[in-house]
Amino acid sequence: MKLIILMIIFSQTVFSKNQVLEESIIVKSSYSKKIKKLQTKHNFIVDHVHKNFFEVYGKKGTLKLLKKNGFKAGFQKIRKSLISYPSFDDNTKKLKKLARKYPNITKLFSIGKSVEGRDLWVMKISDNPNKDEFEPEFKYISSMHGDEIVGRELLILFIEDLLSMYQKKNKKVVQLVNNTEIFIMPSMNPDGSEVPKRANANGVDLNRNFPDFTTNDDDNTPDGREPETQAIMKWQKERHFSFSANFHGGAVVVNYPWDTKSQRHPMDKFVVKFSKYYASFNQPMRDNPEFPEGIINGSDWYEVDGGMQDWSYHWHNDLQVTIELSNTKYPDYSTISKFYKDNRKSLFNYIKIIHSGAGFKLNSNSKNGKVEVVQTKPMKRNLGSFNFHGGEFYKVLPIGKYTFNIKLSDGTTETRKLEVK
Numbered sequence: 001m002k003l004i005i006l007m008i009i010f011s012q013t014v015f016s017k018n019q020v021l022e023e024s025i026i027v028k029s030s031y032s033k034k035i036k037k038l039q040t041k042h043n044f045i046v047d048h049v050h051k052n053f054f055e056v057y058g059k060k061g062t063l064k065l066l067k068k069n070g071f072k073a074g075f076q077k078i079r080k081s082l083i084s085y086p087s088f089d090d091n092t093k094k095l096k097k098l099a100r101k102y103p104n105i106t107k108l109f110s111i112g113k114s115v116e117g118r119d120l121w122v123m124k125i126s127d128n129p130n131k132d133e134f135e136p137e138f139k140y141i142s143s144m145h146g147d148e149i150v151g152r153e154l155l156i157l158f159i160e161d162l163l164s165m166y167q168k169k170n171k172k173v174v175q176l177v178n179n180t181e182i183f184i185m186p187s188m189n190p191d192g193s194e195v196p197k198r199a200n201a202n203g204v205d206l207n208r209n210f211p212d213f214t215t216n217d218d219d220n221t222p223d224g225r226e227p228e229t230q231a232i233m234k235w236q237k238e239r240h241f242s243f244s245a246n247f248h249g250g251a252v253v254v255n256y257p258w259d260t261k262s263q264r265h266p267m268d269k270f271v272v273k274f275s276k277y278y279a280s281f282n283q284p285m286r287d288n289p290e291f292p293e294g295i296i297n298g299s300d301w302y303e304v305d306g307g308m309q310d311w312s313y314h315w316h317n318d319l320q321v322t323i324e325l326s327n328t329k330y331p332d333y334s335t336i337s338k339f340y341k342d343n344r345k346s347l348f349n350y351i352k353i354i355h356s357g358a359g360f361k362l363n364s365n366s367k368n369g370k371v372e373v374v375q376t377k378p379m380k381r382n383l384g385s386f387n388f389h390g391g392e393f394y395k396v397l398p399i400g401k402y403t404f405n406i407k408l409s410d411g412t413t414e415t416r417k418l419e420v421k
Helices: 002-011 033-042 062-068 088-101 150-167 171-178 190-194 227-238 268-280 308-316 333-355
Strands: 023-027 045-047 054-058 073-075 106-113 119-125 137-142 181-185 241-248 253-256 295-297 319-324 357-361 369-377 381-388 392-396 400-408 413-420
Touching (some): 088 190, 171 333, 241 308, 253 268, 268 295, 268 333, 308 319, 381 392
Parallel strands (some): 137 241, 241 319
Antiparallel strands (some): 023 054, 023 073
């Protein structure tokens, strides 16, 4: 029995959620078994793997370690001449101004504070922004890595664009806003973006700070995590998000789950389909020779443990992808308008996918429980059991017929048959 227990313990990845990053390194080499072996032994982070180079983040001495093992490597640098972006205060003023200009369809609020006390702003866009309606809930989050800044600027431009089109009575925009609760967080790591640097003000990579069901850090609790991570976890627990994306920089591609394990997602074909859908409206992404059709499976690219993408679906039924917007993390600010032009249609059309789904609203918002989702046509398969709260559940699904087997926390059950067209 002792031997079996030991085997179970050591089969899990040993993972440190609050590893402090002190060195940011570019390695001019292809990704290999040798670097994976070093990573396992010395617990540094590998990111943005390209054909002839990749990034490494770790404690002091990581660069020396890499060079000792024969890797050509050097510290990453951001040229100060490129840092001409709006400050956190500038963007806060812009968001507040938009909220004042469009009070009937916006609600600006903070879900918490960063390490240095900056607000983690979220803009809700809906025809009834101060009311929780039974509508699919969608979210965009950007810049959890502070030095990956393009997404922050694009989301603010997108908010402004969406609100303006709604006011001008653009039919597609009005229909989307009136039937969806849209939440947009331009910056999850405002402290990092002010410097700029990848990690938060405590030196922790926020996209390695979430619970991970494949590692020793598999308890879905905010305890001991960074304040930015805790804020996201609390917010997600309170809402009913079912579809989302988070934005990064360092490549141009849609990265889809899983990141943390090589097995395919339960709805892999559907996930691949809507990932291609985002890329299809973005010519540089769609035609990127490095990533066919502008997409990549996360684990096929490189493993990420403690990432927000996999956490959001595994624990909260929030189907999320990671969208890499730019090869250069801090491009000259004058190029932002071009990046927005490339992503504008994708940003809008991606939200519409949330309406490919089905759900239910019970007669009391105090009812909680689990729902088993079984697809019956065009094929029969069990997609798993999911927690729900507040008497409400919604799931993004491929076209087909489904049975929802609902089990309430008081032990009562009911069944609903639903169709996604």
